Amino acid sequence: MSLILLLTQQMCVYLVIVYLVSKTPLFKLFTEEAPRFPHKLFIYLVFSGFCIMATYFGEQTNDAIANTRAMGAVLGGLLGGPVTGFFVGLTGGLHRYSMGGFTDVACAISTTMEGLSAGLISHYLRSQGKRELIYSPVLVAMVTLYAELMQMALIMLIAKPYDQAWELVRQIAPPMLLVNSLGAAAFMSMIRDQKTMFDKLSSAFSAKALKIAERSVGLLSRGFNEETTAQVAQIIIEETKVGAVAITDRDKLLAFIGSGADHHIPGTPIASQITKDAIEQNKVMFADGVETPYACSISRQCKLGSSLVIPLRNDTEVIGTIKLYEPKNKLFLNINRTLGEGIARLLSNQILYGRVEQQQNLLTQTELKLLQAQVNPHFLFNALNTISAITRRNPDMARTLLQQLSQFLRINLKRTAGLVTLADELDHIDAYLNIEKARFIDRLRVEIDIPNELHKVRLPAFTLQPIIENAVKHGTSHMLDTGHIQVKGLQEGDEVVLSITDNAGLYPENPVEDPEQKGLGMNLVHKRIQNQFGCQYGIQVKCQPEQFTTVSIRIPLEEV
Amino acid sequence: MISCLIVDDEPFAREELADILEAAGDIQVIGQCSNAVEALQAIHKQKPDLVFLDIQMPRITGMEMIAMLDPDNMPRVVFVTAYDEYAIKAFENHAFDYLLKPVDEQRLAKTLDKLRKDLRPKDMTVIAPDSLEILPCYSGNRLKVVPVKDVEFVFSDLGGIHVATATSQVHTQMTLKLLEEKTPLVRCHRQYLIMPSAIREIVLLDTGAEVITPSGAKVPVSRRYLKSLKQMLGFQ
Numbered sequence: 001m002s003l004i005l006l007l008t009q010q011m012c013v014y015l016v017i018v019y020l021v022s023k024t025p026l027f028k029l030f031t032e033e034a035p036r037f038p039h040k041l042f043i044y045l046v047f048s049g050f051c052i053m054a055t056y057f058g059e060q061t062n063d064a065i066a067n068t069r070a071m072g073a074v075l076g077g078l079l080g081g082p083v084t085g086f087f088v089g090l091t092g093g094l095h096r097y098s099m100g101g102f103t104d105v106a107c108a109i110s111t112t113m114e115g116l117s118a119g120l121i122s123h124y125l126r127s128q129g130k131r132e133l134i135y136s137p138v139l140v141a142m143v144t145l146y147a148e149l150m151q152m153a154l155i156m157l158i159a160k161p162y163d164q165a166w167e168l169v170r171q172i173a174p175p176m177l178l179v180n181s182l183g184a185a186a187f188m189s190m191i192r193d194q195k196t197m198f199d200k201l202s203s204a205f206s207a208k209a210l211k212i213a214e215r216s217v218g219l220l221s222r223g224f225n226e227e228t229t230a231q232v233a234q235i236i237i238e239e240t241k242v243g244a245v246a247i248t249d250r251d252k253l254l255a256f257i258g259s260g261a262d263h264h265i266p267g268t269p270i271a272s273q274i275t276k277d278a279i280e281q282n283k284v285m286f287a288d289g290v291e292t293p294y295a296c297s298i299s300r301q302c303k304l305g306s307s308l309v310i311p312l313r314n315d316t317e318v319i320g321t322i323k324l325y326e327p328k329n330k331l332f333l334n335i336n337r338t339l340g341e342g343i344a345r346l347l348s349n350q351i352l353y354g355r356v357e358q359q360q361n362l363l364t365q366t367e368l369k370l371l372q373a374q375v376n377p378h379f380l381f382n383a384l385n386t387i388s389a390i391t392r393r394n395p396d397m398a399r400t401l402l403q404q405l406s407q408f409l410r411i412n413l414k415r416t417a418g419l420v421t422l423a424d425e426l427d428h429i430d431a432y433l434n435i436e437k438a439r440f441i442d443r444l445r446v447e448i449d450i451p452n453e454l455h456k457v458r459l460p461a462f463t464l465q466p467i468i469e470n471a472v473k474h475g476t477s478h479m480l481d482t483g484h485i486q487v488k489g490l491q492e493g494d495e496v497v498l499s500i501t502d503n504a505g506l507y508p509e510n511p512v513e514d515p516e517q518k519g520l521g522m523n524l525v526h527k528r529i530q531n532q533f534g535c536q537y538g539i540q541v542k543c544q545p546e547q548f549t550t551v552s553i554r555i556p557l558e559e560v
Numbered sequence: 561m562i563s564c565l566i567v568d569d570e571p572f573a574r575e576e577l578a579d580i581l582e583a584a585g586d587i588q589v590i591g592q593c594s595n596a597v598e599a600l601q602a603i604h605k606q607k608p609d610l611v612f613l614d615i616q617m618p619r620i621t622g623m624e625m626i627a628m629l630d631p632d633n634m635p636r637v638v639f640v641t642a643y644d645e646y647a648i649k650a651f652e653n654h655a656f657d658y659l660l661k662p663v664d665e666q667r668l669a670k671t672l673d674k675l676r677k678d679l680r681p682k683d684m685t686v687i688a689p690d691s692l693e694i695l696p697c698y699s700g701n702r703l704k705v706v707p708v709k710d711v712e713f714v715f716s717d718l719g720g721i722h723v724a725t726a727t728s729q730v731h732t733q734m735t736l737k738l739l740e741e742k743t744p745l746v747r748c749h750r751q752y753l754i755m756p757s758a759i760r761e762i763v764l765l766d767t768g769a770e771v772i773t774p775s776g777a778k779v780p781v782s783r784r785y786l787k788s789l790k791q792m793l794g795f796q
Contacts, residue, residue, distance in 0.1 A: 378643070385642060388662035389576035441571045443594070477569075478618045480595050480703045 003059060003066055004175040010057045010068050011183035014050060018187055022194040030079060030191055040084045044091075047076030051092025051111065055099060062164065064103045066172040069096065070151065070180040073111050074144045075187060077118025078134050085122070089115020103168065106158035110151035117150075118143055135192040137185035144184040148177045205335060209342055212239045220347055221354030224319065226266050229255040236324075236343060240336050243304055243327040247312075249320040250279055259327055263299040271297040278309040279318050284341060285309040288332050306332040310344035314351055322347060364528075379435075379469070380405075386439045397438070404434045419532070422489070422498075423455040425464045429487075432465055436472050443482050444472065450489030450498070457496050459555050460528045466521035467500050467539075467551050475504035475549060491557060495537075498553040507541060507549040522551070529555060561588045562679065565606065567599040567622070568592075568614035568640065573661065577612060577640070580665055584672055596620035597696040597703040600628055600733045608635050609679055612659070615641040619705045620696055623647065627688035627742055628696060630735050634681045638671060650687045692742045697723055697730035704730050708743050712758040712773040716751045726775035748781045748789055756792065 021027050030043070050072030058067030069092050077085025092115070093108035121143055125133050133139055152169045159165040215235045219228050229247040233255040237245045244258025248270055256264035270276060274294075278285040287294035289306035296302030305328030311318040324340045326332045383405050391398040408431035411424075426448070433446050468485065476483020484503045489496065526539040533556050543549045564587050568574045574592045581587040590606055593599040595617055603611065615622040622639060639658040641647055651658040657671050695711065697704045710725045714736065721732050721739075732739075736753055739745050745753035754771055761772040762781065769781040769789075781789060790796075 381643060385661045386570065386572055389570070389572040392579060393572075393575060438572070439570055443569070480597060480618055480705070 007179040043080040047072045047088045048091040071184045073115040074118040077115045078122045082119030085115035085119025103159045106155045110154040114147040137189040140188040141181040141185040144181040220350040233257045242324045244325040246323040303327045313348045383435045407431045419458040420461045422457045446485045448487045454489045471502040475502035501550040505547040563590045563608045564610040565608040566592045566612045569617045596625040604733045697732045699730040714753040
């Protein structure tokens with residue numbers, strides 16, 4: 001009976017150690033999903049240590065040692081696998097052997113066997129996809145029981161003389177079987193509980209973070225102002241349940257929600273020093289209200305007692321802060337601190353994304369404006385000159401041309417970044433070509449051959465016109481002979497190919513790839529088609545110098 | 561009467577100018593050309609006193625055309641331009657006559673007044689390009705623009721000046737002297753200019769030598785020019 005108590009005492013020492021380890025990051029190493037070498041080494045060291053300690057603390061009984069070594073070997077094998085288990089057992093066994101006694105050989109062999117067999121069981125369970133069973137206390141108890149039975153059998157087989165061995169086993173078997181099994185089970189159940197708690201905690205944390213991310217997505221990319229920040233602050237306070245949430249820009253409070261909202265008024269300048277410091281030093285500031293005192297800088301009646309201030313960054317510079325508060329009667333939870341920093345990073349990214357998107361839009365708008373403006377000066381100038389030249393001889397024609405010019409300009413002004421039908425685009429080039437034809441008369445011939453059924457196809461505004469203008473401006477207008485421009489439309493499967501061919505052959509080989517070339521307009525058309533429809537569409541240029549240039553525009557067959 | 565030629569690639573612009581000029585009374589429009597090649601031919605043949613020359617024209621600009629004109633054959637030129645800032649500055653700096661499109665009648669009247677007093681051609685070398693990249697040519701009725709780098713040799717005979725490339729022979733209105741000045745072509749015979757990069761072989765003969773070009777054509781070299789040609793190529 002006293003032996004049971006002694007061994008139980010010993011076992012308790014281990015359990016205390018495990019409990020302490022479970023409070024450190026090292027604990028994660030016990031529960032690694034697929035143990036790697038460093039983890040196995042850790043497990044080997046810890047459990048070999050347990051084996052050796054067990055031998056030392058063991059109770060001298062009849063020239064042998066009653067002990068809890070089996071616990072170390074079995075747990076090492078279960079957590080580390082067959083190889084680790086074998087070495088844990090071997091180390092514990094060799095150490096036991098060095099202590100001598102008539103059961104030394106039997107104990108050394110049996111400890112090694114215990115480690116190895118527990119390892120094999122663990123390997124079998126893992127390969128069967130029943131990894132969770134390893135952490136089951138019942139299974140651990142059974143495995144330890146079996147291991148100890150094996151040890152007793154080995155002692156009786158190997159230790160001499162037999163009579164003495166039988167006497168020993170009779171004495172130590174019941175306590176060792178009982179304590180080792182119970183101890184190993186308790187040990188494992190501790191590991192399991194810690195693991196479960198850890199998993200639950202991190203999943204709750206992730207869920208919270210994900211929820212905030214999901215709810216706030218896109219809000220700040222619409223702009224960083226009182227309206228959007230108020231919405232974000234509302235979401236954060238709902239999800240984290242902190243006392244209050246504030247968002248500031250560099251100078252003033254943008255949003256404040258929660259306790260103290262009566263005197264923290266959005267729009268007022270930043271009052272607290274720690275916020276100013278956070279902005280200036282680009283650093284997370286934390287006043288927990290215990291070691292670092294926090295007091296509201298506006299009102300003494302304010303209930304808030306601790307504050308976390310996290311800077312919001314826009315790429316490089318701080319553009320504001322987000323602040324989480326807890327009232328004086330509540331502790332600032334560590335989890336909320338981590339979460340706060342995560343939220344700040346999330347919001348910073350959103351703000352940055354919003355800016356990028358805004359700039360992208362601006363760029364497209366500018367490019368379109370440029371495309372529209374590009375048409376104007378020379379073309380307009382030439383058109384006016386032509387009209388001026390014919391006014392005296394042919395006033396009627398002058399009037400017609402003025403009307404056409406006016407129509408062309410009207411379409412140009414009206415156009416937006418959206419899609420138009422091919423018929424619209426053809427009207428546009430018609431107005432354009434009428435003016436160019438008046439300028440060149442017999443030196444320019446244009447044939448347009450696009451089947452009616454393609455007229456409803458949609459394409460970005462300003463797709464055809466710049467290409468045809470290029471064909472005139474950089475192509476046929478440089479010819480001594482008559483210039484021919486052919487515009488064709490063809491349906492190829494579910495795609496439409498519009499081709500513009502001139503007989504000048506004066507384009508550079510690949511203006512699309514060289515934005516410096518005269519392709520500015522063409523390059524832009526190419527990019528806009530790809531943006532709209534995808535990379536398989538766009539512009540291709542074929543040029544045979546002095547013979548022809550063909551620009552092919554590929555777009556999807558997509559009707560209104 | 562002052563004979564005058566209008567060169568502009570836009571028909572309506574030519575007609576409008578012709579109308580205003582006819583109205584002046586003492587100006588006779590003897591021809592209209594729509595490009596530089598036609599204009600060179602017309603100037604050569606009709607020898608007008610005055611040329612209204614558009615700057616922006618296909619292939620060969622008005623400026624380039626000036627460089628292609630024999631200085632002895634140079635008429636008085638009035639430039640007409642729509643928007644060439646650079647050219648306008650050059651005209652003002654050198655007091656050349658120019659008109660802006662659309663042509664303003666009062667401004668044209670002023671220019672004509674000035675011309676009536678002094679119709680002598682002006683030296684255009686300051687604004688005409690020093691070297692030519694292309695040569696205005698024609699074969700039969702077709703106008704051709706031949707890049708200088710494609711030329712193998714040029715020669716003159718009773719039919720005029722001929723420009724030979726590896727694949728064709730065409731006529732030009734430019735003189736050998738002008739070509740020698742404004743292109744890399746060098747004199748190798750009284751009637752021949754050769755492109756140094758087109759010299760494959762020089763066969764020495766009693767009377768001088770013969771150059772063989774990449775296309776296999778034979779170009780005579782007179783004794784008078786042989787030495788300088790050899791020196792230029794690095795032979796002693």
